[in-house]
Amino acid sequence: MKDVKEAMEAFHQRLRDAGLKSTRQRDVIVETFFKIDKHISVDELLVEARKQSPRIGYATVYRTMKLLVEQGLANPRRFDDGQTRYDPEFDKEQHxxxxxxxxxxxxxxxxxxxxxxxxxxxxxxxxxxxxxxxxxxxxxxxxxxxxxxx
Ligand SMILES: [Zn+2]
Ligand SMILES: [Zn+2]
The missing domain is CATH 3.30.1490.190 (Ferric-uptake regulator, C-terminal dimerisarion domain)
Structure with a gap:
């Protein structure tokens, strides 16, 4: 992703609009997701996010991705390997x-x-x-x- 900082700002703005608070763990997960910028699954994102913040749990990653989808910042995809994979939807054209x-x-x-x-x-x-x-x-x-x- 070109502009992770801008994407994080959009995320925080949408959290505020929804009356939600950002948390450190949530920020780590979202920032990691935007940085990696490829079709990542919850399992893979958990591994990456734990490098920054080892106490992050599966449920937090799962809920954070659900939130990003609701906010229109992530697009869930299922390619036939049985995993849901997520594409960031921030600055990209549909592809x-x-x-x-x-x-x-x-x-x-x-x-x-x-x-x-x-x-x-x-x-x-x-x-x-x-x-x-x-x-x-x-x-x-x-x-x-x-x-x-x-
Ligand atoms: Zn091949
Ligand atoms: Zn894609």
Missing amino acids: DHLICVDCRRIIEFDDDEVLARLNKIAADHGLKLRRRSVEIYGECQVTDCPHKAN
């Missing part, structure tokens, strides 16, 4: 994902032609596109992928 079914690599893409097509499909069905989620699952073509089938 889509490619997922390697072998090594679970997640790549982001944003393609104007795809978007134009989706807008057209939505319009043809009487909808104005608001959110979208395009996921492409593929076999790994990276030669040294350690998880490649055979």
Whole structure:
């Protein structure tokens, strides 16, 4: 994420608007989440946040992510590995994902032609596109992928 400081300010502002207080643990979790800026799960975020603040518990991370989703600062995604992963939604355009079914690599893409097509499909069905989620699952073509089938 480009501007973690700005994202933290937006977070604090939204907490105030909701009449909630920021806590040190919550701040560590949110800041870590914005800094890492990739499709992280609650389990992974817990490991990272504990490097800063070892007493953070799973439930706190879970509730904090739920709060960020409610505030529109995080977008939950489920790619088919059974985990919910979160994308920061602060300064990014919406984007889509490619997922390697072998090594679970997640790549982001944003393609104007795809978007134009989706807008057209939505319009043809009487909808104005608001959110979208395009996921492409593929076999790994990276030669040294350690998880490649055979
Ligand atoms: Zn993403
Ligand atoms: Zn791979």
